[in-house]
Structures are given as structure tokens and as C-alpha cells.
Amino acid sequence: MSQDEPEAGATVDSGRGEPLLSVRDLKTHFVKGGKLFGRGGESVVKAVDGVSFDVWPGEVFGLVGESGSGKSTLGRSILKLVEPTSGEVRYDGRDLMPLREREMRPLRRELGLIFQDPNASMNPAMTIGQGVGHPLWIHEMVSTRAEARKKVIEMLERVGLHPAESFLDRYPEDLSGGQKQRLVIARTLITEPKFVVADEPVAALDMSVRARVLELMLELQRDFNLTYLFITHDLATARFLCDQIGILYLGEFVEQGPSDLLFDDPKHPYTRSLLSAIPLPDTRRRDRVKTLPRGEIPDASRPPAGCRFHPRCPDAFNVCGWQGQDLIDAIEERWTTVDQDTADRELDLLGKPGSAEIATTSARFPASAPEEVAEWLRSVGPELPANVFSAVTDVEVEDRGVTVRFGPGPEPGVQQVAGRNVACHLHGVVVRPDGVHVGDPKELADE
Numbered sequence: 001m002s003q004d005e006p007e008a009g010a011t012v013d014s015g016r017g018e019p020l021l022s023v024r025d026l027k028t029h030f031v032k033g034g035k036l037f038g039r040g041g042e043s044v045v046k047a048v049d050g051v052s053f054d055v056w057p058g059e060v061f062g063l064v065g066e067s068g069s070g071k072s073t074l075g076r077s078i079l080k081l082v083e084p085t086s087g088e089v090r091y092d093g094r095d096l097m098p099l100r101e102r103e104m105r106p107l108r109r110e111l112g113l114i115f116q117d118p119n120a121s122m123n124p125a126m127t128i129g130q131g132v133g134h135p136l137w138i139h140e141m142v143s144t145r146a147e148a149r150k151k152v153i154e155m156l157e158r159v160g161l162h163p164a165e166s167f168l169d170r171y172p173e174d175l176s177g178g179q180k181q182r183l184v185i186a187r188t189l190i191t192e193p194k195f196v197v198a199d200e201p202v203a204a205l206d207m208s209v210r211a212r213v214l215e216l217m218l219e220l221q222r223d224f225n226l227t228y229l230f231i232t233h234d235l236a237t238a239r240f241l242c243d244q245i246g247i248l249y250l251g252e253f254v255e256q257g258p259s260d261l262l263f264d265d266p267k268h269p270y271t272r273s274l275l276s277a278i279p280l281p282d283t284r285r286r287d288r289v290k291t292l293p294r295g296e297i298p299d300a301s302r303p304p305a306g307c308r309f310h311p312r313c314p315d316a317f318n319v320c321g322w323q324g325q326d327l328i329d330a331i332e333e334r335w336t337t338v339d340q341d342t343a344d345r346e347l348d349l350l351g352k353p354g355s356a357e358i359a360t361t362s363a364r365f366p367a368s369a370p371e372e373v374a375e376w377l378r379s380v381g382p383e384l385p386a387n388v389f390s391a392v393t394d395v396e397v398e399d400r401g402v403t404v405r406f407g408p409g410p411e412p413g414v415q416q417v418a419g420r421n422v423a424c425h426l427h428g429v430v431v432r433p434d435g436v437h438v439g440d441p442k443e444l445a446d447e
């Protein structure tokens with residue numbers, strides 16, 4: 001780890017002057033349910049939970065993550081199409097956070113958004129000429145219809161819809177998926193934006209046309225000196241397009257930095273897993289081991305304690321945040337791998353998984369023969385899938401049961417490792433400033 005630490009969480013300085021966009025500790029939380037008749041049951045989805053990064057002019061910054069990781073919410077929060085809960089968004093030196101929609105309006109011309117679904121982005125009742133020209137009138141960039149028509153024709157040609165005149169009086173529904181997405185790009189770029197959020201712009205398209213639309217986007221980016229925030233769940237696409245990449249997991253960046261560094265030498269276990277899942281023509285990687293993350297991305301309203309990735313992490317160790325539920329899950333997973341007799345015997349001894357009393361830092365197994373249960377846990381525990389037993393601090397035999405306790409699991413803070421930001425205790429236990437901080441991190445790491 002570098003000792004001359006730059007500002008925590010900021011993008012590693014590229015020495016290219018001022019960034020066009022600076023995001024600091026951005027949070028967007030949604031309150032779900034619980035409001036009916038004033039009853040409880042409210043839950044908070046921390047869709048974006050403390051994200052910091054910079055994007056320089058002319059750069060493509062890739063936001064990568066599985067479904068539900070918070071990519072769209074982050075993109076929309078930056079454009080203030082979703083109201084962020086806290087943090088800072090500076091665009092071209094201006095703090096966007098305090099601006100109301102009325103004050104944002106003049107900036108909207110410079111801030112574009114391309115959606116995943118071209119069908120939902122174009123008004124089906126407008127002709128192509130009207131639809132693409134519409135933003136010109138909204139932003140008062142033209143004063144005559146002839147002027148608008150000229151600009152629309154130029155832009156349609158530029159995105160590869162030619163001869164443009166033949167498209168003007170047609171409707172979006174007359175076009176193929178790839179043509180429609182070109183149309184959406186034309187409508188976004190006609191106001192000459194500087195910064196464009198492209199939210200999975202090719203995901204809804206056939207494979208055969210994806211590459212061509214991506215190439216067009218790159219060409220336009222160079223020609224118009226655009227800066228993109230490019231959202232994708234696909235690392236291969238990100239590699240093709242992006243200068244910088246931020247890997248999002250449950251609303252947090254787990255690794256973020258120059259795209260080459262992340263691809264050549266990923267430092268976070270989640271990045272490694274995602275990379276191992278994509279086919280690359282790179283011979284060095286042909287024989288790599290696939291270490292796909294176990295299971296699904298958890299419910300964002302109940303993220304795992306400690307490191308949010310810990311239940312799926314192949315490298316998790318004692319301080320990563322193990323919980324009672326993880327032990328139950330690991331025992332159940334074991335029962336799918338051992339022979340039926342062993343599984344039946346262990347089920348008789350421990351009882352059904354549903355009978356255990358589960359808490360954040362403990363799991364209690366009601367048992368008539370607690371000594372036997374404790375003995376089983378002590379001998380089989382270390383062999384359980386995942387690394388859950390490494391965090392066990394105590395197996396306590398009680399009168400009519402056994403309680404297993406876990407050590408504290410602080411949430412990893414962002415640290416600079418080999419030219420990028422990483423949030424993972426493998427690189428030294430660093431605790432997130434607002435994370436659970438129980439005990440001295442150094443002691444935790446030494447345990």
C-alpha cells in the first residue's frame with residue numbers, strides 16, 4: 001500500500017488537471033414501506049451508500065455491477081433525477097447538491113442520459129424529426145423550423161441513419177432496435193452535452209448490433225470530446241470502452257481505478273470473481289480458475305454485516321463480518337454435498353435449520369444433547385463451506401442448547417492499493433469511517 005496517501009476514496013490522481021465530475025461520499029437511500037397508517041415495518045434500501053470518484057474531461061468512466069448493485073441510482077443521483085440523501089456532486093466546478101430543478105434546468109443541456117430501453121426513451125407519437133428536434137426547442141437552441149431541421153438531419157447522419165431525410169417523417173416504431181438506439185443517441189447529443197450518463201445502452205440490443213452501437217458511441221465521444229459515465233453489468237464491454245472502472249456492490253465501490261490495472265491485476269475478490277467469469281481472448285487467462293461468487297446478490301434493504309460481500313467471498317477470513325445466518329447457510333450447504341446417511345444423522349443431532357435462534361453475532365442450537373452438538377461443531381466447523389468458522393470466538397454449552405458466537409465484523413474502508421482504491425480487509429484491516437468499529441482494527445487483524 002502506498003504511504004503517501006491521497007484523499008481517501010478519491011480517484012487516484014491522474015495528473016490531468018481538474019476533473020469534470022467529482023463525487024464524494026454520495027448516498028441515496030430509499031425508505032420502503034411502513035408508512036401505511038403510520039405502522040412500522042419500514043426498511044431502508046441503501047441503493048448508493050458512500051461512493052466517491054472523479055471523472056476527467058474526455059474520459060469514459062465505467063460503472064460495473066450486478067443487477068441491484070445501485071448503478072442506475074448512482075447515475076441518476078449524479079444528474080439529480082433522483083434526489084441524493086447526502087454527499088457531494090461537483091460538475092465543472094459547481095456544487096449540484098443544493099440546486100433545485102429550476103436551477104438545474106440550464107445545466108440539463110450539458111448533462112445527457114441514454115437509457116437501456118430505446119422504446120421507452122422516444123415519444124411514439126412524435127415523428128423522428130420532431131422527437132430528435134424536440135430538445136432543441138426546449139433549450140431554445142433554435143428559432144426557426146428550418147434551423148431545427150438542418151441540425152436534426154446533421155445529427156441523424158452523424159449517428160449513421162442515412163439518408164437522414166428519409167427518416168424525418170417516420171415514427172420510432174418503424175425502426176429496428178439498433179436504429180432506435182442510434183435515434184436515442186442522436187436525441188441526446190443534439191443539445192451538445194459535455195457529460196453523458198449511458199445506462200446499459202446496448203443491453204436490450206441483439207448481440208449482432210451491440211458492437212456497432214458501442215463503436216459509434218466511442219467515435220462520437222472522441223469527435224465531440226464527450227465525457228461518459230458508462231453503466232454496464234458486463235466487464236467485457238467495460239474493458240472495451242472505459243478508461244476508469246468502478247465496481248459497485250450493494251451501493252459501495254469495492255474496487256475503483258484505471259481499467260488496465262483492474263483487468264491485469266484485480267485486488268478485490270469480487271473483481272476477481274467477475275473477471276474469471278468473462279471469456280477473454282487473452283492466453284494468460286485461459287487456464288485461470290473460475291471462482292464465481294457463491295449465491296445471489298443479497299437484499300439491499302438487509303445488507304450483510306461487516307463486509308457486504310462476505311457471504312459470497314472465496315477469501316473471507318475472521319474479521320470479514322460473519323453472522324449467525326452464515327453458519328446456518330454453511331451447514332445447509334454441507335448437507336447438499338455429504339451422503340444422505342451423514343446428512344440425516346447431522347440433521348437429527350442439530351435439528352432443522354429453522355429451529356436455530358439466529359442473531360447478528362450468534363446462532364443458538366436448542367439441543368437435548370448439547371455436549372454432542374458442541375463436539376460436532378468443533379470438529380466439523382472448520383471444514384464447513386465458506387470460511388465462517390474462522391470467525392467463531394466461542395462455542396458455549398448451555399443447559400438445553402449450544403450458542404456459537406462470532407467476532408466483530410467491521411465494514412472495510414477504502415484504501416489505496418497499487419494505484420487503485422480497494423475496500424477489502426485482505427489489504428490490511430481498514431474500517432469504514434461510519435462502519436461498525438468494534439475494537440482496534442490491528443488487533444482484529446492479528447487474531
Ligand SMILES: Nc1ncnc2c1ncn2[C@@H]1O[C@H](COP(=O)(O)OP(=O)(O)OP(=O)(O)O)[C@@H](O)[C@H]1O
Pocket residue numbers: 030031032045046047065066067068069070071072073074233300301
Ligand atoms: N425508487 C426506488 N425506491 C425504492 N428502492 C429502489 C428505487 N430505485 C431503486 N431501488 C432499489 O435500489 C437498489 C439499486 O437499484 P438500481 O436500479 O440502482 O440497481 P442497478 O444496478 O441499476 O440494477 P440493474 O442492473 O437491474 O439495472 C435495488 O435494490 C432497487 O430495488
Ligand code: SF4
Pocket residue numbers: 268269270307308309310311313314315316317319320412423424425426
Ligand atoms: S473484506 Fe475482503 S476478504 Fe473479507 S469478505 Fe470482504 S472482500 Fe472478502
Ligand SMILES: [Mg+2]
Pocket residue numbers: 071072073199
Ligand atoms: Mg439499472
